[in-house]
Amino acid sequence: MAPPHNRRPGFSRRAQYGFFLAYVVALAGAIVSAVLLALSSLDPPAFASLRASLAEVTTPVSSGISGVGNWLGSIPSGIGDYIAVRGQNAALRKQLAEQHALFMRARSLSYDNRRLLALLQVRERIAEPVVAARLVSSTGSSTRRFAVLNAGSWQGVATGQPVRGPEGLIGRVLETGPNSARVLLLIDPESVVPVRRTRDGMPALAAGRGDGLIDVKSVALSTTDFGPGDVFVTSGTGGIYPPNIPVARVLRRGRDASIARSFAQADTLDYALVQRAFMPEPPPIPVPIPTPKPAKPKKKK
Template identity: 45%
Template sequence: MARLPDRRPGFSRRAQYGIFTGYVVAIGGAVIGAVLLVVSLIQPEAFGFARTAANEVGRPSGVAAAHSRTIGQAIYATVGAYFNAGQQNAALSREVAAARANAVTARAVADENHRLKALLGIVDPVDRPVTAARLIGSTAQSARRYAVLNEGSFSGISAGQSVRAAAGLIGRVVEAGPHTARVLLVTDPENVVPVRRVGDGLPAFVQGAANGTVEIRLINMGLNPLHKGDVFVTSGSGGLYPPNVPVAIATAPHRDGASGRLASDPADTDFVVVLPVFQPGAVAALEASRQAAGPPPPVDEGN
């Protein structure tokens, strides 16, 4: 029977110290990794500085990628419009004719509302946007849905402010660095937006489904009065989001409400506007309720 090879490094103290150091580094790395994992699960905000620093470092490449994406979309749209010019011209002519008729009706309604508000002494508060920014990044395939703006605290952005595009709500700011900001999208499961249905004011709330869509839940359970195509806007409840911002459109009613799509898809959005918090005290209330509820379940952020 052959003698088993001796695995010891002989009498070389340098080799022995090298093996011992390797074991110490491996065990130390495993312990540090376990500690960081526990901290990230218990207190996710503890690593906000690291995420902010990474966003700041990646800002130039994000801006370049967003600019390239905009150019590519413009080229694709130009080529498509060239081949479909005749069909598009006819469709646009019909839309212009309908828009002119609707504009007359809308102006009459606006004049009537103006007179009624003047009689009642109602003054609508006008909040100027904090700043305009560009979406330079977002999570692709993940249970969590975030986006990154190319503006930060130096432009007046802070946590709690809502972010909207021309077509509707995108999300709200959760972290702000000097030149970048992190946005929790409406499609994230932890983002719950109080809404109301346009037309009758039916109260509900919109919650992200983590797959690019949203779920519309009714506050008053019972018979489901939702229909495909119902439009929901922010109600102003909770104090974070200003009222009357489009949020979602119902696509598939079900027992508890309806599945829906966003009024403004972040994937097709380039520039956004950051709005001030509707009621400044709502941010402190949100943080207090989050701490009382405890840490969220562990998920992969996919950043």
């Protein structure tokens, strides 16, 4: 039997109001989307200001929801860790015994390094931390990859400052508001970071692909081979990222370029550390103020 052509909800006023409200919500959403699309195309600065204002409003809500979700999600893993703690303890004790000799050698090398630096009177430059903030959200399905921090200009966060996590570099601050900041992640196509290979110091560039991975490209004059497992850290070139921060590990073999995965994954982190730029911009050169010339004394008649 063919379905009837009349799809009216009958005599139920509740169903009729529900259909009407659904149409109104859909029409309002289409209008708002069209206005935002036109604003982003015609007036990007105004759209950026509106986006920062919305981030200021939604950041506290996202922080609360993220905290509750992380707490609920940690319950099963906490139970599993409690059950497996005996085996993990034994494995860690065995690993500690195996690494003891390597630790003693590293300690001796560190002592020699400090002594030589003192003899040469070399001063190391260390990037100072600004604030530790929570990563409340990050884009996971778009080709553009950003994250939002619940700290902004009121906490000392400024545009261009590097952001790192426990595992390695996350990205850099792109936009700031009073209590929130937008972070450009390493995997974004607009992100380019100077790096070097740990085993031989070969310079390279780590550029985001937009799909969760990173392209590592050699900048050396000679042909370079990349092998699986090659580790790259920041080189300090460019004056933004401090040196020796882990960035990525190569996944497959390549020649002059290869695909790598970043150590720090923004969607799995709760907190991040914002640091000052490694080499901040120099202060403006003061303009000398001309000194007035003394007036010549008038000749007496």
